[in-house]
Amino acid sequence: MELRHSNGESNMTNKTVLHAKHLESGAKMVDFYGWDMPINYGSQIEEHHAVRTNAGMFDVSHMTIVDVQGTDAQAFLRRLVINDVAKLDVAGRALYTGMCDEQGGVIDDLIVYYFTSTDYRLVVNSATREKDLAWINSQAADFDVTITERPEYAMIAVQGPQAKAKVATLLNAEQTAAVDGMKPFFSAQAGDLFIATTGYTGESGYEIALPQEQAADLWQQLLDAGVAPCGLGARDTLRLEAGMNLYGLDMDETVSPLAANMAWTIAWDDESRDFIGREVLATQRAEGSQPKLVGLVMEAKGVLRTGLKVITEHGEGVITSGTFSPTLGYSIAMARVPRAVKLEDTVQVEMRKKQVDVKVIKPSFVRNGKKAF
């Protein structure tokens, strides 16, 4: 067999503040866009199941937190991102959206947290950090805003049906009150902890940002509470089962949000809102010309992989990300196919020199531990 090594040596490797904790737990580390990150701590499938059935945690300290503050913060974000932050009217509420260039290509996807109309927090991807910051800063020039990266924060995502209960055992009274009854896609500053009910797994749970110097202690307390450490491998199978996009695979600057299952994140209602890319996206929308991102399931043996060709009666498509679904026990994928392809259609994927039938579904495979289609 031929073995490909993914963990190439790099002399520019960043380490999160939890790096030593990962090694203590026996993590296998890999290079992830310049960060030395855990891919698994033994078995990525066991880690996956821990999140679906109990509670797991991920070090996401490599992700980029950017605070946007100032008189024009709302006006600036209404231009910068394709969703409309004016929809955010309750302090702490979060919004998933994309940030496009003038050609309507996706620069990144991100979550915007709202505190007041002069105070927002963005969490953007780590792999796109530099170009995101450059873009945000260049677009901010004409606005009265301050853009502040917050590298002094570490971030831990605790996810799974028991995640909130396990975190609750570690919170003090003030923190407990701050998160009490918090709905999905909200956030609260609870003492030193910024706690959000967001995630990338399709399970309930928290994403917790906190001062770096406190991160190792919280990680250890979560371990002691029975939360399983989970690596990037499980993070990928979990997000794919949940039908969540991964930037760089499912979309990038060459892809319209309309072709990336992100149409729902574009707010068109206020016709006077001139968000970046609006003109191009409006034309694409009117023409109905963009391909679309769908889910594929294959119950036969084998694993759908990124880059495989999809053959449909309406033309060819491509798998943007594919994996074995540990929850379902067979392979799932997201694929970009011609718009005329319908849900429930059977299409073919070319794999290992054979054409295999796969079914087209909405790209959402597992939610809250259960099959979602």
Add this chain to the structure above:
Amino acid sequence: MSNIPSELKYATSHEWVRNEGDGTATIGISEHAQELLGDMVFVELPDVGDEISVGDDVAVAESVKAASDIYAPVSGEVIAVNEDLEDSPELVNSDAFGDGWMFKVKLDDASELDALLDAEGYQNVVDDE
């Protein structure tokens, strides 16, 4: 560092071979190989009765990460396959040199075993990667 049993022979392509001493041999993939491939999700095995020759791609180990061909390290007739891998491909991860065996071959030519690496030779292959 992964375990490399001294009683086995190895191919540079990471298959192991156990000479059963009765003209048959058992074949699997090394612990090092399973470590790099990650969690196994499917193993596609040859059929009993297949005639295989050194270097043929005779099986596929499909992990969460990649599908990898497994090459025949010796020639002969396949006389048994590990049917437990159908339902429990993770045996390749948990016990690569034992319960994770893949197939058994009736050897055409036992001297082919001499061309394979011993544990030390295979350790060098692993170290060089």
